[in-house]
Amino acid sequence: MNNINIYEYSNLSKDEVNNLCRRAESDLSAYYQVVENIIENVKTNKNKALKEYSMTLDKVDKALEDFKVTDTEISLAHEQVDPEMKNTLEFCSSNVKKFHTKQMPKKEWMIEMHPGVYAGEKIEPIDTVALYVPRGKGSFPSVAMMTSIPAVVAGVRKPVIFTPPEVDGSIDCATLVAASIAGIKDVYKIGGAQAIAAAAFGTETIPKCMKIVGPGSPWVAAAKNKLSNFIDTGTPAGPSEAIVLADKTANGKVACLDLLIEAEHGPDSSAYLITDSETVANEAISFIPNCLKKMNNERIDYATKVLCGPRGGVIIVKDIDQAIEFINLYAPEHLQVHSSEPEKYINKIQNAGEIMLGEYAPMSIANFTLGPNNVIPTSSWSRTKSPLGVHDFLKSTSIGKINQTGYNKLAPFAKKFAEYEGFDAHANAVSNLRIEAMKK
Numbered sequence: 270m271n272n273i274n275i276y277e278y279s280n281l282s283k284d285e286v287n288n289l290c291r292r293a294e295s296d297l298s299a300y301y302q303v304v305e306n307i308i309e310n311v312k313t314n315k316n317k318a319l320k321e322y323s324m325t326l327d328k329v330d331k332a333l334e335d336f337k338v339t340d341t342e343i344s345l346a347h348e349q350v351d352p353e354m355k356n357t358l359e360f361c362s363s364n365v366k367k368f369h370t371k372q373m374p375k376k377e378w379m380i381e382m383h384p385g386v387y388a389g390e391k392i393e394p395i396d397t398v399a400l401y402v403p404r405g406k407g408s409f410p411s412v413a414m415m416t417s418i419p420a421v422v423a424g425v426r427k428p429v430i431f432t433p434p435e436v437d438g439s440i441d442c443a444t445l446v447a448a449s450i451a452g453i454k455d456v457y458k459i460g461g462a463q464a465i466a467a468a469a470f471g472t473e474t475i476p477k478c479m480k481i482v483g484p485g486s487p488w489v490a491a492a493k494n495k496l497s498n499f500i501d502t503g504t505p506a507g508p509s510e511a512i513v514l515a516d517k518t519a520n521g522k523v524a525c526l527d528l529l530i531e532a533e534h535g536p537d538s539s540a541y542l543i544t545d546s547e548t549v550a551n552e553a554i555s556f557i558p559n560c561l562k563k564m565n566n567e568r569i570d571y572a573t574k575v576l577c578g579p580r581g582g583v584i585i586v587k588d589i590d591q592a593i594e595f596i597n598l599y600a601p602e603h604l605q606v607h608s609s610e611p612e613k614y615i616n617k618i619q620n621a622g623e624i625m626l627g628e629y630a631p632m633s634i635a636n637f638t639l640g641p642n643n644v645i646p647t648s649s650w651s652r653t654k655s656p657l658g659v660h661d662f663l664k665s666t667s668i669g670k671i672n673q674t675g676y677n678k679l680a681p682f683a684k685k686f687a688e689y690e691g692f693d694a695h696a697n698a699v700s701n702l703r704i705e706a707m708k709k
Contacts, residue, residue: 273554274582278543278591290599292580292648293487293537294507300491304462308495311466316473322463327433336474338440338456346445354443361638362414362450368640369419372659379668385675390665394424397476398662399468400453401483402432404460405535408441411636415643416483416657417451423662428453429476431468433460461485462492469500482506482661484644487537503661504654507647510539510580511603511632512596512621514614516589517545519607521552523628527605528553529560530632532572532581539580540572541599543592550583593617600649603632622651 276289310318320332347355379389400416402409413430420428430448434440440458448456457475459467471477481493484506493502511531515524524542532540544550557576561569575581586592593614596604600620608614611626618624622645625635636643644657671679680699687695697703 273557273576274578275550275554276582276584278584278586278595286595286598288579289541289584289595290649292507292510292539294490294505294648297487297491297494300487301495304488304491304495307462308466308469308492311463311472312470315467315470316475319459319463319467319472319475322461323434323438323459326461326463327459328436329434329438330436331438333434333438333458336457336459338445338458342440343445343449343456346440346442347449349442350446351443355446358410358414358443358447358450361411362418362447364638364640365414365418365642366422369422369642369659372419373422374660374663377668379670383675383678385672386679387668387670387675389668391668392663392665394426395479395662395664396425397427397429397478397480398425399464399478399481399483400428400430401460401464401481401485401489402430402444403483403485403489404433404435404441405486408444410441410443410447411643412483413444413447413453414451417448417453419642419657419659420662421452423659425662427455427476428662429455429457429478431457431459431464431481433464434458462488465489465492465496465500465502469496480661482644482657484647504644504646504657505648505650506644506657508537508539509534509603510601510647511541511605512599512601513540513542513605513607514589514592514596515542515544515546515549515553515607517549518609519544519546519549520628521546521549522556524549524605524607525553525556525560527607527631528576529557529564529572530605530636531603532575533564533568535571536574536578537580538571538575540575541581541584543584543586543595545586545588545592547585550585554583589614590617596621600651602645602647602651603635605630605632620649620652622646622656 323329323333374392377391379387382388398420400420402412430453432440432444467475468478468481480501480503482503490507509531513524513528528540528542531538542553596618597620602622604621605625606614607628623635625632642657646654684696684699
């Protein structure tokens, strides 16, 4: 790979830096017209539209009559899945469940604000949530695992999986086993923008959902944008992206291995190695051919297009402070830190969905095995949003309880606020009118 992008950060203009920050989803306008037609068709024609799209878009060789995966198909998946893969799913699922169970907040709490004044919250799960598991560039049982487990831990009454079928109308067996281990009973064979529309409006056989979570293609992202007034579209999770930060103490070859992790996801991914050492940069670049030899042609093509295209490469900075400046601007989904002392950078990093520390903590382990979620905000949304977790499947309700002593303390302040803002009824409700009205 002789034409990998190499950028001298200090020589870049502001516009050039901003261009490095662009993702495949930065402009979805090219997708909107087609997506709007799909949405309207599904809204109007429901299952009839989905049957059409199962053939034309999902490329299934015959129209699906019933989109729901049967109990027989799930049982067969348990028989067909490789035993070692099933053991892997069980082990990793236990870690994911352990992490997300610890993440659960108290179901109810209340504190005494003043004598006779109590305030708190109660937590309830969202009733119906769709979990989107993509398939376009492969099968992703890890996404089924990562979306299903926190939904079940949170107590969602009806969590359902939407995932595109194979050409024969089947679903990847490991994906079904992952869903089954998590406790998901309802899996539907639909994908793309049509799946988002089905979740938003419901059909004759597919339940209308209150929220949808999970990563997807630009078509899925565009549909979520267009349907955000009808369904909560959750954490923005588009094509994969990563920055590998490597200081002068890093091993360039190991940094190269981690650079390729997200680059191989697809040509719409983003991946940068950023370093203050030309030696580390050269080591990494020189090691790329060795790594590519051990990858299949499709993944080689993806990685090459990313690292030689507009959303990838090597960035050389004058110092690590400059690197962190770019990281915080970029706000990556994944950040891998290669250093003999990676912890010293944590407090300087403000915007990253995930931070993996050291050469023994590759994103591969984070994606599948560690426990935290692998559905992480992309397209700079880590500036304001968090990785998927139990909180995405919960909602809180505020609670207040006040007795007469507490009322006497708070009412004068409430009355003053109400009068200042011009709300007469608010003021009356905490005035002598209340006291008179309460007399028997």
